[in-house]
Amino acid sequence: MTDDRFFDRAGPFPLGDIAARIGAEMDNRSAADFMVRDVSNLDTAEPGEISLFSDAKYAAAFANTRASVVITDRRLAAHEHNGTWLLLCDNPRLAFAQVGHLFYPAPALNEGVQPAMPVHPSATIGAGTQIAQGSEIRANAKIGKNCSIGPNAVIGSGVELGDNCVVGPNCTITHALIGNRVVFGPGVSIGNAGFSFVPGPKGLLRVPQLGRVVIEDDVEFGANCVVDRGAIGDTHIGRGCRFDGLIHVGHNVQMGPFCIVVAQAGIAGSTTIGPGVMIGGQAGIADHLNIGAGARLAARAGVTQDVAAGETVGGYPAQPVKQWHRQVVWLKKMVAKKGG
Secondary structure: OOOOOOOOOOOOEEHHHHHHHHOOEEOOHHHOOOEEOEEOOOOOOOOOEEEEOOOHHHHHHHHHOOOOEEEEOOOHHHOOOOOOEEEEOOOHHHHHHHHHHHHOOOOOOOOOOOOOOOEOOOOEEOOOOEEOOOOEEOOOOEEOOOOEEOOOOEEOOOOEEOOOOEEOOOOEEOOEEEOOOOEEOOOOEEEEOOOOEEEEOOEEEEOOOOOEEEEOOOOEEOOOOEEEOOOOOEEEEOOOOEEOOOOEEOOOOEEOOOOEEOOOOEEOOOOEEOOOOEEOOOOEEOOOOEEOOOOEEOOOOEEOOOEOOOOEEEOOOOEEHHHHHHHHHHHHHHHHHHHO
16 A cells, blocks of 8 residues: 555545456456555555556465455466456556556646745654755655755655755655665755656556655765655665765665665666675666675676675676676687787
């Protein structure tokens, strides 16, 4: 279930109406009047919620989900499940995105120039906190004690910021729960919508991003870093991590404690980073990978497969660093021979 501090949910909606809106076939038409109240992941769904099964590698979660309804296709529907109702369609990911927009429509605009409100009356500001000129603390935000909020920073509605945090100039923090002693350099963006689209009949449809960013204690971000909120579920940054400048962390990334990420690195969505991983400058990590504890990724490594705990990799595609070095030396020798 989504966090009501950050999202306004519509509904509930009858299952038959949902099926009609997305052009899906119900496997049990007698359930048409069942009221669906929210969207969720397969593994975290509760009764009354609707989820998605679009990839066979999540068959175990499909078999055990508590979701009342699952959107899938006819081929995947053959996998074992616990009797949950199914909505069958040709493009489950598109259908699930459409359902997400049904439950979470774009908020209505308030026409005209809004009055200046540096600190919303419902926000909570801890003792000793300093808020610089031009900053905005929005509704129901909670700022801890002895924090420093820099000029022109925006702390979004419902955001919670712990004690002794530093928010640099021009930062934007939304959809986030943040621990103590967290430092944000200038221009950092936390909680923006992740990069996720599905091709549809009218072009690319954005997949609603309905999760949060959770940042534990003692994390530091350099200038102009970006951490996207989860699609459903959270993006999670473990305690004591350190980020250089210009780093992008995609939606639903799970990062263990005490990782170090050097400038211009990018971590794609739903990748899991173990504790104590070191990621070199301009390294790129593909989505849905597992990087084991204590792994080392060399600068400009292009990581397209899982990396074992303690392993050091480099090159593109990334491979054990000694093997990569041997290939580079061999290539230089071959080029030299041809040149001679």
